[in-house]
Amino acid sequence: MSPPNKGTDMDPKSEITLHTGKKMPVLGLGTWQLTNDTAGTVAAALELGYAMIDTSGDYGTQPGIADGINRSGIERADFFLVTKVEETDDAYLATRKNLDELRLDYADLMLIHRPPRAGAGEDLWQGLIRAKEDGLAKDIGVSNYSIDLIDALIEATDEVPTVNQIEWSPFGYSDGMMRYAQEKKIVIQAYSPLTRTRRLRDETLAGIAAKYRKSPAQVLIRWNLQRGSAPLPKANQRQHLEENIAVFDFDIGEEDLETLNRLNERYSSLGTLPYI
Template identity: 55%
Template sequence: MRPDSTVTLNTGREMPIIGVGSWGLKEKPAEVIAEALRMGYRMVDTSGDYGTQKYVGEGVRKSGVPREEEFVVTKVEEDEDAHESAHRQIQELGLDPADLIVIHRPPEAGAGVGLWQGLIDAREEGLTRDIGVSNYTQEQIQELIDETGVVPAVNQIEWSPFGYSDEMLNFLNKHGIILQAYSSLTHAKRLDDARLKAIAAKYGKTPAQILLRWDIERGVVPIFKANRIEHLRENMGIFDFELEPMDVEKLNALNEHFSALGGKISYN
């Protein structure tokens, strides 16, 4: 595996195995995105409600990386007309089409079949190459599939060894849906965990690198955020080692349904 390695989506298209997020990028966000792309990252995640979308577009354009090598993910909100919103998002990005547009979160009731149909229409119109969901439960995804026959390409959810669900991963694998892991570094809240640090020391790696490696070895695609260029560089160092099965087991055992956003994660 390398930074530009890909996983195959259920539509047959390829998606990079790691991405950089843009929620909470503070100073010079366009420069951070451009630098990440120059460094070798190929996927960038944004959303209309992060306030970073135009900087992502700017960073993509100034990076010098050919557009066809990049993969830009954005989102529509659950209270919007998804089709109209997709138009707005690509306008704000200044990129046409987007590579992936996902529903940011399910609506208060149901799975949002109308929203999903809006994204299907957006894809048919060529506004995005692929469509997916975020923060969806298995039941909600099943409802979208049953009602429209269209399977999401990804489910973007919070995911780390401190909070994950084998049941969710098995369900997504069964449908060929790629799990995009957000807050994959736990918002840096668990990087000091002694058990994680011990594993990192064994490989001469950092806790952040171990968390990201844990994802890619399971076919999970991590999205992390870094304001600091040295963090972007450090997180590139995950392709020259492999976790031994006993260490994967130790990482798996850290699950405590931790959510970086507070409270416990539930995938149901």
């Protein structure tokens, strides 16, 4: 993994190289609960320059995303689509179903949404490996996985996930997971990077945002970009969509990054961070 992590040499089209050699954009649009006007929001995002869209079989947004992609007229090679199979699915069949809903021939990245109740989901992983071999997914990865569970998948198959998509913000992250991910060349995709708005009024964050004349949300997105993790902020509102991509014209200085790092309280919008 060699992420560009100096802010101002990145732009919305910058990419991170995955361990398979394929490239993934550094920033994506989250679409959980993006249901006001999914197609319109996705088309607007693509026009604004978002190059990655994150969804899942259980978000209900895949048909709207397909409409938004069509409406925008964007070429298939010019956007990166991430979607997920559920822990109770047959992973191979669910991959096909997702693609049908998305009206796409392949996903750029297909993830196991969360580990099953028992075990690491070796069968799910085998299903995704087959989907990749058949060209249905360019790359495969996991979400909400702990180090032990990723190790179990690797042990069973020798196939290292390219990505672990987990909740990740200055208020909730893990140095241990970051070190492990770097060692295995797994990229962390950051979900709920804006803490679902619950920490946007934090005083330390607000102070840093004011210093750079940026919003707290923009500082949270940049914190991820500069640390090599790929944030997936979700926004229904046009103003938020615009704000969240206007993050390539400033750098958070090292001291301020350290101050943000110290905000870690293992905060999770779910109650606990499932990967720790």
